[in-house]
Amino acid sequence: MIYVIFIGFALLSWIVQSVLKNKFDKYSKIALPSGLSGKEVAEKMLREHGIYDVKVSHVQGQLTDHYNPLTKTINLSEAVYNSNSIAAASVAAHECGHAVQHATAYSFLTMRSKLVPVVNFAAGWMHWVLLAGILLVQSFPYLLLFGIVLFGLTTLFSFITLPVEINASSRAVTWLNKTGITNVSTHPMAVDALKWAAYTYVIAALSSLATLIYYILIFLGGRNRN
Numbered sequence: 001m002i003y004v005i006f007i008g009f010a011l012l013s014w015i016v017q018s019v020l021k022n023k024f025d026k027y028s029k030i031a032l033p034s035g036l037s038g039k040e041v042a043e044k045m046l047r048e049h050g051i052y053d054v055k056v057s058h059v060q061g062q063l064t065d066h067y068n069p070l071t072k073t074i075n076l077s078e079a080v081y082n083s084n085s086i087a088a089a090s091v092a093a094h095e096c097g098h099a100v101q102h103a104t105a106y107s108f109l110t111m112r113s114k115l116v117p118v119v120n121f122a123a124g125w126m127h128w129v130l131l132a133g134i135l136l137v138q139s140f141p142y143l144l145l146f147g148i149v150l151f152g153l154t155t156l157f158s159f160i161t162l163p164v165e166i167n168a169s170s171r172a173v174t175w176l177n178k179t180g181i182t183n184v185s186t187h188p189m190a191v192d193a194l195k196w197a198a199y200t201y202v203i204a205a206l207s208s209l210a211t212l213i214y215y216i217l218i219f220l221g222g223r224n225r226n
Contacts, residue, residue, distance in 0.1 A: 005210050006207075006210065006211075006214075009203065009206065009207040009210060010207075012203055013200075013203045013204070013207065016196065016199045016200055016203055017200065019196055020196040020197060020199070020200060023087075023192060023193050023196050024087045024193060027085060027086040027087040027090070027189050027190075027192075027193050028079070028083065028085045028086075028087040028088070029085065030085055030086045030087075030186065030189065031084050031085055031086075032084050032085065032086060032088075032089050032181060032182070032186065033181075033182075033183050033186065034084075034180075034181050035084050036084060036089065036181065037081065037082055037083060037084050037088065038076050038080040038081050038082070038083055038084075038088035038089060038091065038092040039056050039058070039076065039081050039082070039092070041088070041089045041092040041093055041096075041181060042056045042074050042076065042092040042093070042095065042096050043056055044179070044181075045092075045093055045096040045100075045172075045175055046074075046096055046099060048175070048179070049096075049099075049100050049103065050103075051099055051100065051103050053072055054072045054073065054074060054099045055071075055072065055073045055074070056073070056074045056076065056081075057073055057074070057075055057076070058075065058076050058077065058078050058080075058081035058082075059075040059076070059077060059078075060077075060078065061077055062077055062079065063077065064077045065077050065080055065091050065092075065094075065095055066095065067095045067096075067098035067099050067102070069098075069102050069109075069113060072099075072102075074092075074095045074096060074098075074099060075095075076091070076092060076095065077091075080092055086182070086186050086189045086190055086193070087193055089176060089181060089182070089190065090172065090173075090176070090189075090190040090193045090194050091193075093171075093172035093173075093175060093176050093181075093190075094168050094169050094172040094194055094197070095168075096171075096172065096175075097167070097168030097169065097170075097171035097172045097175075098164070098168050100168075100171055101164065101167065101168060101171075106164070106167065108160055108163045108164045108167070109164050111160055112157065112160045112161060112164055115153070115156070115157050115160065118153060119153055119154055119157045122150040122151070122153040122154055123154055125150060126147055126150035126151050126154065129143065129144075129146055129147035129150060130144065130147035130148075130150075130151065130215060132147075133145070133146070133147045133148075133219075134218060137218060137219065137221075141219060144215070144218065144219045145219055147215065148212070148215050148216060148219060151208075151211070151212055151215060152212055154208065155205070155208040155209055155211075155212045158201075158204055158205040158208045158209075159205050159209075161201055161205070162201055162202065162205055165197075165198055165201045166198050166201075169194040169195075169197070169198055172190075172194060173187070173190055173191050173194060176190055
């Protein structure tokens, strides 16, 4: 049964990623009424929220857009940075949503930031510990339990990420509509693009939870055989 769930999540993830790519490809070809580039949208949103200590820069690659709270930089991929499309404006405003969260000490972002060092440690070791724990589950069951704890931390991180991403998108679409950067015909496109982007985080969190349950079942099964 658990393998059916894994296959289901893998298929669902592929579908969501495919739809998301198609949405962004489509909306990347539709220009904003204002003609603002992703960079200009980001700078405008920051100014209108009273944020002047965050820099907007560009990075290589596709879908590499992110906000770095340590350096206070909004890093936009080149396609977003220079583009005046609906997709570019949506992504730029979403990343600015994270900067606004940071400036207002949004609780879930603060919580996630505090977990980053712990999760980085867990991610570096959990696969090796889980593998060894599964192989030795009957002899050293608590090794697998330690791996489960490490994996549980990454699962917790995935679920804390959900409200962070959804809230950033909510801030983005509200601001885009309020300022008139998107209009009656283009605003639903921005909402649609960010909605599908959010789905990827939902699928990732649920998939991580299913995997965690799988490891717990292995641990319980190994203990019952002892």
